[in-house]
Amino acid sequence: MSKATVIRLFVAAFVAVVAGVLLGLAAVLTAIGGGVVTIGGPEIVTASGASFAGTLVWLAIAKLLIAGGALAALASWIGAVVNTAHLEDKTWFVALLVLGLLSFGWIAMIAYVLAGPDGTRGGETAPGVAAAPGI
DSSP states (O other), rough: OOOOHHHHHHHHHHHHHHHHHHHHHHHHHHHTTSEEEOOOOTTEEOHHHHHHHHHHHHHHHHHHHHHHHHHHHHHHHHHHHHHHHHHHSHHHHHHHHHHHHHOHHHHHHHHHHHHHTTTTSOOOOTOOOOTTTTT
């Protein structure tokens, strides 16, 4: 997978996650503001059943956006790790791998998108390792 493909996938993942979070937040705030969910009183939290169904649909869509974005981010991270494995200098490979495994993959991917090398370019592969076409 080329660096350009990794970048496109990562940016799409980031946009999907942000959109999902904003949609979920908007659904919850609209439910609270519209009286669908009432906070306070003798029962602490009360939900209007019929009206709450619409909110659940928006929350489900938000959850799908976040999950899809997370999967796309995982795929872009794997692509970046495989891409940098072809380089002679393994610094980027190790940094991406370790930070990703320690749950700091977003930070590693932002750094890779901004300054990382492309391991699919000719002449940058490690000796004895041939880069497969299209990967």
